[in-house]
Every structure is written in C-alpha cells, then in structure tokens.
Amino acid sequence: MDLIGGIHDSFSLRVLMPFSRLQRSARSATRPTQQAFNEGICFRRAAADWDQEKRVEWILDRLRTTVRRAYDETAYYRALLDRIGPLRRAVMREGVAPRASEPRLMRGETI
Numbered sequence: 120m121d122l123i124g125g126i127h128d129s130f131s132l133r134v135l136m137p138f139s140r141l142q143r144s145a146r147s148a149t150r151p152t153q154q155a156f157n158e159g160i161c162f163r164r165a166a167a168d169w170d171q172e173k174r175v176e177w178i179l180d181r182l183r184t185t186v187r188r189a190y191d192e193t194a195y196y197r198a199l200l201d202r203i204g205p206l207r208r209a210v211m212r213e214g215v216a217p218r219a220s221e222p223r224l225m226r227g228e229t230i
Contacts, residue, residue: 143153169177189196 140153140156143149166174166177186200190200191197
C-alpha cells in the first residue's frame with residue numbers, strides 16, 4: 120500500500136499539479152488568478168531569505184499602506200483615525216515603532 124501511495128503522491132506532484140497550473144494559465148477566465156498565485160509563490164521564495172530587519176520593515180510598510188487606504192476609502196476608519204489625531208499622522212508617516220510607548224487601547228475600550 121505504501122508503494123502505491125508513494126507513486127500516487129509523486130504522480131500528483133510531478134505531473135497533475137503542473138498540468139493543472141498550465142491549464143489554468145492557458146484559460147483566459149483563470150489566468151489572472153494563476154498569475155497572482157505564481158507571483159505570490161515567487162515573493163514567498165524571495166522573502167524566505169530576508170533577515171528580521173527587512174521583514175519588520177516590510178510588515179510596517181504594509182501596515183502603513185493599509186491604514187492609509189482604510190482612512191482614504193472608509194468613513195468609519197476616517198472618523199476613528201481623526202479622533203486619534205497626531206498618533207494617526209505619526210503612524211502613517213513613521214510607522215508604529217517610534218510610537219510604541221503611546222498608551223494602547225484594550226479590548227472593549229473606545230476612542
């Protein structure tokens with residue numbers, strides 16, 4: 120049974136999966152999804168070699184981007200972040216690390 124399972128796994132990984140990805144790349148309806156998947160895999164492979172400092176820098180950059188987008192596109196977050204005032208501007212400009220000593224909101228607290 121182990122021999123058959125091993126053959127099945129090898130066949131699936133080495134033949135069926137690549138064929139399935141090729142098929143999704145060839146079809147116009149699924150091509151963008153497959154391209155996004157391929158880009159994600161390439162990014163993960165490249166990011167695996169990053170040191171801790173570069174990872175933290177990337178995470179903070181993504182956090183800043185997310186906060187800016189939420190502020191620009193969502194009335195709820197715009198009002199919430201406007202109440203925070205200078206802290207919001209600092210997070211959007213500098214990131215989180217310089218403001219780590221600021222008081223934190225706890226679960227259930229509101230601004």
